[in-house]
Amino acid sequence: MLAIVRKQLRNHPALIPLFIFIGGGATMSLLYLARLGLRNPDVCWDRKNNPEPWNKLGPNDQYKFFTVNMDYSKLKKDRPDF
Amino acid sequence: MAHPSQLGFQDAASPVMEELLHFHDHALMIVFLISTLVLYIIVAMVTTKLTNKFILDSQEIEIIWTLLPAIILILIALPSLRILYLMDEINDPHLTIKAMGHRWYWSYEYTDYEDLGFDSYMIPTQDLAPGQFRLLETDHRMVVPVESPIRILISAEDVLHSWAVPSLGVKMDAVPGRLNQTAFIASRPGVFYGQCSEICGANHSFMPIVVEAVPLEHFENWSSLMLEDA
Numbered sequence: 001m002l003a004i005v006r007k008q009l010r011n012h013p014a015l016i017p018l019f020i021f022i023g024g025g026a027t028m029s030l031l032y033l034a035r036l037g038l039r040n041p042d043v044c045w046d047r048k049n050n051p052e053p054w055n056k057l058g059p060n061d062q063y064k065f066f067t068v069n070m071d072y073s074k075l076k077k078d079r080p081d082f
Numbered sequence: 083m084a085h086p087s088q089l090g091f092q093d094a095a096s097p098v099m100e101e102l103l104h105f106h107d108h109a110l111m112i113v114f115l116i117s118t119l120v121l122y123i124i125v126a127m128v129t130t131k132l133t134n135k136f137i138l139d140s141q142e143i144e145i146i147w148t149l150l151p152a153i154i155l156i157l158i159a160l161p162s163l164r165i166l167y168l169m170d171e172i173n174d175p176h177l178t179i180k181a182m183g184h185r186w187y188w189s190y191e192y193t194d195y196e197d198l199g200f201d202s203y204m205i206p207t208q209d210l211a212p213g214q215f216r217l218l219e220t221d222h223r224m225v226v227p228v229e230s231p232i233r234i235l236i237s238a239e240d241v242l243h244s245w246a247v248p249s250l251g252v253k254m255d256a257v258p259g260r261l262n263q264t265a266f267i268a269s270r271p272g273v274f275y276g277q278c279s280e281i282c283g284a285n286h287s288f289m290p291i292v293v294e295a296v297p298l299e300h301f302e303n304w305s306s307l308m309l310e311d312a
Contacts, residue, residue, distance in 0.1 A: 014144030021152045068168040 035065065083218060083275040084248075092249040095274050095295070096266045098169055099251030105161050112154060169251075172265040175233035179224065183236070183243030183256035183278065186285035190224050198309055204288050217287065218275045223294040227301040228271045236262045241283065247276035247293055255280055268295035 009015055037043055041053045041063060057063070062072040084092060094100040180191040184201075192198040205219040226232050236245045238256035246253035247266075254264040268274070276291040296304070 012139075012141060012144075014141040014148065017145055017148045017152070021148070064167060064170065066163070066167045068164055068171065070171045070173055 032065070039063070083215060094251065094269075095249040095272060096251050096269055098165075098266065099249060100269075101165050101168060102251050105165055108161060109158055112158060116154075172233060172263070173231055175265055176230040177226065178233045178235065179226070180235045180237070181224070181245050181256070181291075183238035183240075183245065183282070183289075185240050185283055186278075186289040188220075188224075188243075188245070188278075188289060188291055190222075192305065196305070196309055198305055198312065200308060200312070202292070204290050215275065218277070218290045218292070220290055220292045223273070223292040225294045225296055225301055225304045226268055227298045228268050228295040230298070231265055231267050233263060233265045236264065242280045243282050243289070244279035245276070245291060246279040247274050247291055249274045250276075250293065252276075253279055268293070271295050271297065 009019075038045075041057055044051060044053060060073050060075055091099075091103055091106065094103050177192070178194055180193065182189045182191070187201050187203045189199060189201045200222045202220045202222045202224065204217065205214065205221055207216050210216060210219065234245070234252070234254070236254045236256045237260060238258045240258060242258070243256040244253060245256055250266045250268065252264055252266050254262045256262070272295055274293045274295070276293070278286055278289045278291070280286075282289075
C-alpha cells in the first residue's frame with residue numbers, strides 16, 4: 001500500500017502538499033478531540049474512583065486550550081472553601 | 083442601532099465587537115479577492131481564442147493551487163480561533179446583572195449590593211415621543227457604568243428567548259432552567275439597542291433590549307432613584 005503511494009508520489013509530486021495539509025489537519029483535529037476527551041473536566045471516565053471531575057476545579061487552573069488576555073495563575077481566590 | 087439600508091455591522095461599542103469587526107473585514111477582503119480572481123478566470127476562459135487539446139496535467143500548478151488555499155485558510159483560522167477564545171474570557175467583572183426573558187419583556191436584576199429589579203417593556207408605537215425609535219425603545223433601560231466589565235447572567239422564565247445587543251457583540255440564549263453567562267465592556271457612553279433573537283411567540287419582535295452606558299456617578303444616581311421608586 002505504501003509502496004504504491006510512493007510510486008504515485010514520484011510521478012505526481014503535487015500530491016505531497018496535499019498529504020501534508022490533509023494529514024496535518026486530521027492529526028490536529030484528532031489530537032484536540034483526544035485532549036477534550038482526556039483533559040476536559042466535564043468528561044467522566046472512571047465512575048468509581050473519579051465520578052464527578054467537574055466538582056474538583058481549582059480557581060487558578062486553566063482548562064481552555066488557549067488564552068489571549070487572561071493569566072489564570074494570577075487570579076485571586078475570592079470565594080469560600082466548602 | 084441599525085439604520086435604513088445598512089449593509090455592514092453597527093459601530094462597535096465594546097472591545098470584543100471591534101475585534102469581530104476587524105476579523106470580518108479581514109475575512110471579507112479575502113473573499114472579495116478570491117471572487118474577483120475566479121470571475122476574471124471565468125471571463126478569460128470564455129473569451130479566449132487559444133485552444134490546446136493536448137494538455138494532460140501540470141504538477142506545478144497543482145502544487146500552487148493546493149498550497150495557496152491552505153495558506154489562506156490558515157490565515158483565516160488563526161485570528162478566528164483567537165477571537166473565539168477571547169470572547170470566552172471574563173476578566174474580573176465589576177457588576178453582575180441578571181437578565182430574565184419573559185413573554186414578552188425582559189426583566190433585569192441588579193443584586194450585587196441592593197435588591198434592584200425592574201421590567202423592561204417595549205414602548206408601543208402610538209406612545210412614542212418624537213425622536214424615539216419604533217419597536218426599539220423600552221420604558222426602562224438597562225443602565226451600566228461605562229468602561230467596566232459587566233457580567234450578564236441570562237435565563238428565561240417560560241420559553242426560549244435570546245438576549246442580543248449587536249453593537250456590544252453580545253448574543254446569548256435565554257433557556258428556561260439554565261443560567262448562561264456572558265460579559266461585555268461598554269467602551270463609550272451611549273445607548274445600544276438589541277432585539278430578542280429566539281422565536282418566543284406572538285410578540286417575539288416586540289421585546290427589545292436597550293443598554294445605556296453612563297459614567298459611574300450617573301449609574302449610582304440612577305440606581306438610587308430606581309431603588310426609591312421600587
